[in-house]
Amino acid sequence: SAVISQKPSRDICQRGTSLTIQCQVDSQVTMMFWYRQQPGQSLTLIATANQGSEATYESGFVIDKFPISRPNLTFSTLTVSNMSPEDSSIYLCSVFGLGEKLFFGSGTQLSVL
Amino acid sequence: AQTVTQSQPEMSVQEAETVTLSCTYDTSESDYYLFWYKQPPSRQMILVIRQEAYKQQNATENRFSVNFQKAAKSFSLKISDSQLGDAAMYFCAYAGTSYGKLTFGQGTILTVHP
Numbered sequence: 221s222a223v224i225s226q227k228p229s230r231d232i233c234q235r236g237t238s239l240t241i242q243c244q245v246d247s248q249v250t251m252m253f254w255y256r257q258q259p260g261q262s263l264t265l266i267a268t269a270n271q272g273s274e275a276t277y278e279s280g281f282v283i284d285k286f287p288i289s290r291p292n293l294t295f296s297t298l299t300v301s302n303m304s305p306e307d308s309s310i311y312l313c314s315v316f317g318l319g320e321k322l323f324f325g326s327g328t329q330l331s332v333l
Numbered sequence: 334a335q336t337v338t339q340s341q342p343e344m345s346v347q348e349a350e351t352v353t354l355s356c357t358y359d360t361s362e363s364d365y366y367l368f369w370y371k372q373p374p375s376r377q378m379i380l381v382i383r384q385e386a387y388k389q390q391n392a393t394e395n396r397f398s399v400n401f402q403k404a405a406k407s408f409s410l411k412i413s414d415s416q417l418g419d420a421a422m423y424f425c426a427y428a429g430t431s432y433g434k435l436t437f438g439q440g441t442i443l444t445v446h447p
Contacts, residue, residue, distance in 0.1 A: 324378035
């Protein structure tokens with residue numbers, strides 16, 4: 221399985237500020253995925269991050285709100301910008317591992333006051 | 334668009350017994366993958382089992398097995414010899430040709446009673 225390190229594990233932020241979440245993988249991967257899990261809800265895909273190109277965003281998510289960087293094949297960041305309480309969620313990154321299985325990081329629990 | 338439905342918000346089972354979690358999905362694609370993920374309170378998403386749609390044989394992983402009914406678009410998870418550590422939220426998920434882009438069901442909270 222792929223080893224995925226996600227930081228921070230949790231944070232409490234003030235309204236109007238931004239938070240950058242980091243995702244580090246122990247092997248090179250072509251695609252990385254960012255998901256959001258709102259309180260008591262299921263997971264929703266935010267965007268797909270490919271190295272060397274702009275991220276592809278799903279309907280309802282925009283680059284200005286969730287800018288993503290993918291500087292190399294083992295690392296990606298997701299920024300949650302101009303936060304509001306509605307952004308309080310768990311954010312997870314995921315990648316393909318051995319056997320074409322999708323593995324997830326441990327998630328970032330974000331609370332916006 | 335694909336949809337995944339888990340009709341059981343909560344399920345409970347006695348330790349050492351067997352429980353089945355239900356999942357149905359809707360798709361027009363012929364090639365796809367189905368997954369069950371477990372999410373304990375630690376919020377870590379743990380892959381339990383994966384099924385390729387082109388395989389008729391049901392996937393098994395130790396105490397976990399699936400009943401994949403392609404025509405009925407049904408994908409249930411059976412947990413045998415339930416253990417206290419099986420208590421978690423279970424999500425059914427679908428991946429089509431855009432593999433990696435998962436569509437998740439609403440989840441089923443599984444409680445295991447000693």
